Amino acid sequence: xxxxxxxxxxxxxxxxxxxxxxxxxxxxxxxxxxxxxxxxxxxxxxxxxxxxxxxxxxxxxxxxxxxxxxxxxxxxxxxxxxxxxxxxxxxxxxxxxxxxxxxxxxxxxxxxxxxxxxxxxxxxxxxxxxxxxxxxxxxxxxxxxxxxxxxxxxxxxxxxxxxxxxxxxxxxxxxxxxxxxxxxxxxxxxxxxxxxxxxxxxxxxxxxxxxxx
Numbered sequence: 392x393x394x395x396x397x398x399x400x401x402x403x404x405x406x407x408x409x410x411x412x413x414x415x416x417x418x419x420x421x422x423x424x425x426x427x428x429x430x431x432x433x434x435x436x437x438x439x440x441x442x443x444x445x446x447x448x449x450x451x452x453x454x455x456x457x458x459x460x461x462x463x464x465x466x467x468x469x470x471x472x473x474x475x476x477x478x479x480x481x482x483x484x485x486x487x488x489x490x491x492x493x494x495x496x497x498x499x500x501x502x503x504x505x506x507x508x509x510x511x512x513x514x515x516x517x518x519x520x521x522x523x524x525x526x527x528x529x530x531x532x533x534x535x536x537x538x539x540x541x542x543x544x545x546x547x548x549x550x551x552x553x554x555x556x557x558x559x560x561x562x563x564x565x566x567x568x569x570x571x572x573x574x575x576x577x578x579x580x581x582x583x584x585x586x587x588x589x590x591x592x593x594x595x596x597x598x599x600x601x602x603x604x
Contacts, residue, residue: 393406405435405436407431407432407435409428409450412424412428412431413427413428425450425451425452425453426453426455428453429452429453429455429456430453430455430456432456433455433456433459433460436460440460440461441461442460442461442462442463442573442580443460443461443462443463444462444463444464444465444566444570445462445463445464445465445499446464446465446562446566447465448464449476451503452499454501457499457500457501458501461498461580462498462499463496463497463498463499463509463569464496464497464498464499464506465494465495465496465562465565465566466494466495466496466497466504467480467481467494467558467562468480468492468493468494468495469491469492469493469494469495469511469513470495470497470508470511470586472492472493473487474503474504474505475504477555477558478546480492481546481551481554481555482537482541482551484516484554485528485532485537485548485550485551485554486537488525488529489516490515490516490517491513491514491515491516491517492513492514492516492554492558493511493512493513493514493558493561493590494511494512494558494561494562494565495508495509495510495511495565495586496508496509496510496511496565496566496569497509497586498580507585507586508585508586509569509578509580509585509586509587510565510568510569510572510578510585510586510587510588510589511565511586511587511588511589511590512561512564512565512588512589512590512593512594513588513590514557514558514561514590514594516554520553521550521553521554524549524550524553525550527549527550528540528548528549528550531543531544531548560597561593561597564589564592564593564596564597565589565593568589568592568593568596569589572587572589
């Protein structure tokens with residue numbers, strides 16, 4: 392991706408590995424490491440950045456980093472939905488016998504997964520494809536409870552995988568449409584019209600196999 396960005400798209404790429412930066416300090420004092428690491432990132436960035444996108448970025452950012460830049464993050468749940476990693480979200484949905492789920496783009500704040508949402512999509516977990524998987528998983532939950540099911544099947548549970556697969560295939564369109572609408576001022580930070588429901592656009596994207604005007 393870095394090579395494509397540089398050579399084919401002519402984009403400026405700055406690579407600064409979190410894994411390679413002060414690994415011993417990260418093990419001993421993660422909070423201090425986080426502050427120093429993100430301070431180093433800020434030194435490397437241009438001052439006139441409109442906003443940044445965190446997608447697949449699993450590091451918690453420092454408070455100063457959040458407050459210095461306008462950052463948006465992809466989170467695999469609806470506004471007001473489960474918090475945590477995508478794995479934690481999937482299990483919370485199963486535990487709650489959720490009827491629907493989705494994902495959102497939200498502003499990053501020092502409070503983890505608490506920033507105001509700017510866009511989202513939703514889809515039903517009660518379609519014909521899902522019903523037999525719920526029935527199968529419900530029997531296992533009655534027998535093993537959630538903790539036992541995690542140990543027995545983990546992420547190989549068919550319902551877990553189906554929810555995740557349906558969510559993942561909508562993630563990239565969510566990012567693309569969010570960035571597109573930000574560029575067109577259809578999404579304006581701080582607007583009372585947010586969050587913007589992009590379900591229709593995303594389902595159409597999937598149906599026709601890509602973006603069309």
